[in-house]
Amino acid sequence: MSDDCLFCSIVDGDIPGRIVAERDGALAFLDANPLAPGHTLVVPRTHAERLDDLSADDSRAVFDLVHDLVPDVEAAVDADGLNVGVNDGEAAGQEVPHVHVHLVPRFEGDGGAPVHAVAGDRPDLSDDDLDEIAAKIE
Ligand code: 5GP
Numbered sequence: 001m002s003d004d005c006l007f008c009s010i011v012d013g014d015i016p017g018r019i020v021a022e023r024d025g026a027l028a029f030l031d032a033n034p035l036a037p038g039h040t041l042v043v044p045r046t047h048a049e050r051l052d053d054l055s056a057d058d059s060r061a062v063f064d065l066v067h068d069l070v071p072d073v074e075a076a077v078d079a080d081g082l083n084v085g086v087n088d089g090e091a092a093g094q095e096v097p098h099v100h101v102h103l104v105p106r107f108e109g110d111g112g113a114p115v116h117a118v119a120g121d122r123p124d125l126s127d128d129d130l131d132e133i134a135a136k137i138e
């Protein structure tokens with residue numbers, strides 16, 4: 001538990017949340033300001049700000065729950081598809097500093113966009129640039 005963390009408070013039951021699934025290491029609840037009906041957040045029970053701060057066990061708990069919930073959320077709102085995403089860090093749009101995976105149901109013709117739309121202008125990268133980046137990540 002981290003003091004003053006909104007999602008720790010939901011995990012601890014100190015503030016209400018529409019909880020849809022509970023596991024040992026992870027919890028899922030509806031987003032209070034949904035982008036679509038069924039917009040769900042999956043969080044680790046233990047406070048961690050960024051994905052890189054998650055323990056291996058908590059990471060497994062979170063992503064196993066994501067995997068299990070995708071079909072349930074999609075079916076519950078009769079969606080045609082679903083985007084799964086994490087805003088990891090302030091520069092990526094993270095507002096609540098407790099790791100959370102967004103499950104956003106999508107509907108044919110809903111006017112939304114694919115995850116390709118989240119970044120800014122596309123960079124102009126040569127094959128050499130791509131090779132260098134791949135080597136650094138590796
Ligand atoms: P972020 O930008 O950090 O990835 O997303 C934070 C999400 O938390 C937003 O989608 C926002 O609607 C949601 N949110 C903010 N405050 C609350 C709250 O008090 N309860 C719930 N259930 N969701 C919240």
Ligand code: ZN
Pocket residue numbers: 001002005006007008009046047048097098
């Ligand atoms: Zn927290």
